[in-house]
Amino acid sequence: MGKVLVFGHKSPDTDAICSAIAFAELKNKLGEEVEPVRLGEIGGETEYVLNYFHVDAPRLVKSVADEVPAVYLVDHNERGQSVDDIEKVEIRSVVDHHRIANFETKSPLYYRAEPVGCTCTIVNKLFKENGVALSKTTAGLMLSAIISDTLLFKSPTCTQEDVAAAKELEAIAGVDAATYGLDMLKAGTNIADKAAEELIQLDMKPFTMGSHAVEIAQVNVVDVQDALSRQDELEAAISKEIEAKHLDVFLLAVTNILTSDSEALILGKASEKTAEAFGVKLINHTATLKGVVSRKKQIVPVLNEKLAD
Amino acid sequence: MGKVLVFGHKSPDTDAICSAIAFAELKNKLGEEVEPVRLGEIGGETEYVLNYFHVDAPRLVKSVADEVPAVYLVDHNERGQSVDDIEKVEIRSVVDHHRIANFETKSPLYYRAEPVGCTCTIVNKLFKENGVALSKTTAGLMLSAIISDTLLFKSPTCTQEDVAAAKELEAIAGVDAATYGLDMLKAGTNIADKAAEELIQLDMKPFTMGSHAVEIAQVNVVDVQDALSRQDELEAAISKEIEAKHLDVFLLAVTNILTSDSEALILGKASEKTAEAFGVKLINHTATLKGVVSRKKQIVPVLNEKLAD
Numbered sequence: 001m002g003k004v005l006v007f008g009h010k011s012p013d014t015d016a017i018c019s020a021i022a023f024a025e026l027k028n029k030l031g032e033e034v035e036p037v038r039l040g041e042i043g044g045e046t047e048y049v050l051n052y053f054h055v056d057a058p059r060l061v062k063s064v065a066d067e068v069p070a071v072y073l074v075d076h077n078e079r080g081q082s083v084d085d086i087e088k089v090e091i092r093s094v095v096d097h098h099r100i101a102n103f104e105t106k107s108p109l110y111y112r113a114e115p116v117g118c119t120c121t122i123v124n125k126l127f128k129e130n131g132v133a134l135s136k137t138t139a140g141l142m143l144s145a146i147i148s149d150t151l152l153f154k155s156p157t158c159t160q161e162d163v164a165a166a167k168e169l170e171a172i173a174g175v176d177a178a179t180y181g182l183d184m185l186k187a188g189t190n191i192a193d194k195a196a197e198e199l200i201q202l203d204m205k206p207f208t209m210g211s212h213a214v215e216i217a218q219v220n221v222v223d224v225q226d227a228l229s230r231q232d233e234l235e236a237a238i239s240k241e242i243e244a245k246h247l248d249v250f251l252l253a254v255t256n257i258l259t260s261d262s263e264a265l266i267l268g269k270a271s272e273k274t275a276e277a278f279g280v281k282l283i284n285h286t287a288t289l290k291g292v293v294s295r296k297k298q299i300v301p302v303l304n305e306k307l308a309d
Numbered sequence: 310m311g312k313v314l315v316f317g318h319k320s321p322d323t324d325a326i327c328s329a330i331a332f333a334e335l336k337n338k339l340g341e342e343v344e345p346v347r348l349g350e351i352g353g354e355t356e357y358v359l360n361y362f363h364v365d366a367p368r369l370v371k372s373v374a375d376e377v378p379a380v381y382l383v384d385h386n387e388r389g390q391s392v393d394d395i396e397k398v399e400i401r402s403v404v405d406h407h408r409i410a411n412f413e414t415k416s417p418l419y420y421r422a423e424p425v426g427c428t429c430t431i432v433n434k435l436f437k438e439n440g441v442a443l444s445k446t447t448a449g450l451m452l453s454a455i456i457s458d459t460l461l462f463k464s465p466t467c468t469q470e471d472v473a474a475a476k477e478l479e480a481i482a483g484v485d486a487a488t489y490g491l492d493m494l495k496a497g498t499n500i501a502d503k504a505a506e507e508l509i510q511l512d513m514k515p516f517t518m519g520s521h522a523v524e525i526a527q528v529n530v531v532d533v534q535d536a537l538s539r540q541d542e543l544e545a546a547i548s549k550e551i552e553a554k555h556l557d558v559f560l561l562a563v564t565n566i567l568t569s570d571s572e573a574l575i576l577g578k579a580s581e582k583t584a585e586a587f588g589v590k591l592i593n594h595t596a597t598l599k600g601v602v603s604r605k606k607q608i609v610p611v612l613n614e615k616l617a618d
Contacts (some may be wrong), residue, residue: 100420101413104615106610108408111422129438301415308415 004092005061005068007083008119009076010039010190011217013044014148019074019119020058022134023095026123027072029132034072037061039083043202045188049144052184053137065089075119076236077103082204095122098296102208108157117162118149124165139172147181148188151220151257157294185257187202189221196230196237200252206298209307213249214271215241216303218295220257226285227254228263235285240266249274251303253291262289270307277306312342313401314370314377316392317428318385319348319617320513320526323355323497327450328428329367331426331443332404335432336381338441340593343381346370346393352511354497361493362446374398384428386412389515404431407605411517423597426471427458433474447608449482456490457497459528460566466603494566498530505539505546509561516609518616521557521579524550525612527604533572536563537595540574544594547576549602558583564602571601579616586615 006023007265008016020036027034036058042050048191050057064071065088079102092147094103097119114122120142126132134142146166151159153166166301170177191199204217221227238250245280256262265286272282280287292298315332317325325410329345336343345367348482351359359366373380374397382403388395388411402419403412406428423431436443455475459467462475479486500508513526530536547559558577565571574595575583580590591594601607 009430031399097417099414099416100409100418103412105408106613107606108406108424110424111409112418113420114417115417115419296417304415 001296004037004070004072005037005064006034006072007037007039007058007061007064008074009081009205010083010199012038012040012042012046013203014043014219015119015145016075017058018045018049018145019057019095019123020122021072022123022138022142022245023072025128025138026127026130026132027073030130035059037064040201043188045148048184048187049141049148052180053140053144055137055141062178074123076099077113078207079103091241095119099123099300102187106147113176114161115159116159117155118146118165119160120145120149120163120169124169128185133175134169134172136173139169140175143169143173143177144184145174147177147184149256151260151293152178152181152185154260155294155297157297161238166262185220186222189219189257191219191221191227196233197240200234200237200241200250205295206245207304209304212307213246214249214251214270214303214307215245215247216253216295216299218253218255218262220255222256223259224256224261224263227264231265231284234265235267238265242268248307251299253289253292253295253299257293258292260293262292263287264289264292273306274303277302310423312344312377313379313381314344314346314373315381315383316346316348316367316370316373317383318390318514319392320510321347321349321351321362322452322512323352323358324428325384326351326367327454328366328404331382331429331432331447332383333434334444334447335436335439335441335486339439346366349420349510349569350507352497353499355495357493357496358450358457361489362449362453378596383432386410386422387516388412389517401420404428404435406431407611409525412453423470425468426466427455427474429454429478430468430474430507431470433478441480442447443478445482447569449484452482452484452486453493456486456493460564460569460602461487461494463569464603464606466606469560470573478499480598493527495531498529498566500528500536504550504589505542509543509546509550510558514604515554518613521616523556523558523560523612523616524556525560525562525581525604525608526552527562527564527571531565531567533563533565533570537572537574540593540595543574544576547574551577557616560608562598562601562604562608566602569600569602571598572596573601582615583612587612 024034024036040060063085065085070090070092096113130178200217249270252265253262275282333345334342347367372394374394379399379401403424509526516523558579561574562571584591
């Protein structure tokens, strides 16, 4: 078997990057030649993580079929979130914790999904099931991914399995999750030096919901008003994105990691319908989503229910 | 949590029935209330298995949403192969060994697929991973499913993991796989007492391949000529099915379990294209597919490649 590439979704977050690195380490230790790659620029939080553990960012790729006949996917399955030429390669396995949609294979494959908070929680199981020991560095990356995806165990996506995995990884990595975790999350909230165009792409995922083309982006902050002081600039960037991609709606969730609420900025012709899904009214294109911190658990299913008809 | 139903695909084969019974036993032993059910009539082979191990056939259901809010799927995922009202319930988990297609969920779920020969090989792992002991009877059912899906380990779908699982199950069940297995397979080849309409439905699966509606049925025999002596009657039944379901093609594979070849009877407006996919010419609507015994590995991907465009 030749080399296989493994990667997480476009607009990679910490889990997309770290689960790819960890999965590659597992496969390499099992004797396969696997390289982790990434499909986009990394954000401030992930940069903090990689610097902290002295790990290089995976190589950036725009296509894969010119390099390899087969790939492993982590932290995603939907076609629109994957590499542009995904249709041209064999998907040999998927390890993920999202809904399954817009995904199809010609042949049977290895697919491991569990409704847990973080892909790395599942990858941790795979290491144990295969009897492979984790390196200290990779344990640190995996712990970071769990902290990131669960907002330090406060997100409703966080399960007991995530907490248990984080405890194991904390011990191997030799860091204090609470202290390290808050520093890491705060590193992802520094948005002052980012252009609006960049901000809305940092952690953005496209979805097809019924006949609607939807994009949902999320930015973590410690001061929502500070972020919304740039609303005009953000709206201009979002409107350009809507026009370019013929979107029906774009939702930007500005999530306060300290209070666990989100302010949603919603544009596009389905924006009213989107607000209705959450039982709120838009004022100046925005609405507060109380207690909403999880795109996967609190935004996607709610919106899909409304738009999928 | 209330009761959950678990079931395999329509036109259930031995794996669809036995993996549902085994998965229900696992979940029941883990404290959940789970009932195995079936979506269609069982064939002669499965009847032999259930009689041999003194197990009642699961209850037949035509719908599930009127009974339960959530289900577990085994041995299938494609919507068209599942219960008619599958869209109305939550799919809480899937254990399967087929390609993934025409499958979509609103929320994350537990999905366990591996490219092995039989769902029961995966269910056997789940028993071990959860530290749950298998009953002698259920081990016998699971062994039967592996023998059925791998044609006594001779199908190209059979992996080392299936062979290893069968060995473990053989010991627990206390039967000789070779002797018992051949008797069991032969019990499934008695087609003399079946009407043509019934024969083509016994182990039939519908597929959507590109814009084509396809149905592929398989019948195991020990004498192909004997089966084809009823070609006129079979063609009439298939033509009726094509008309009723607006199919583009219907392929009936008559598989000789002793020689491991299949005779294909192919009707419908895409029949020539289907034959081309296998590099054969139809003579009187039939063609020999040398060495072809596996729908999943040797028929579906080949046909999908041709028709999916």
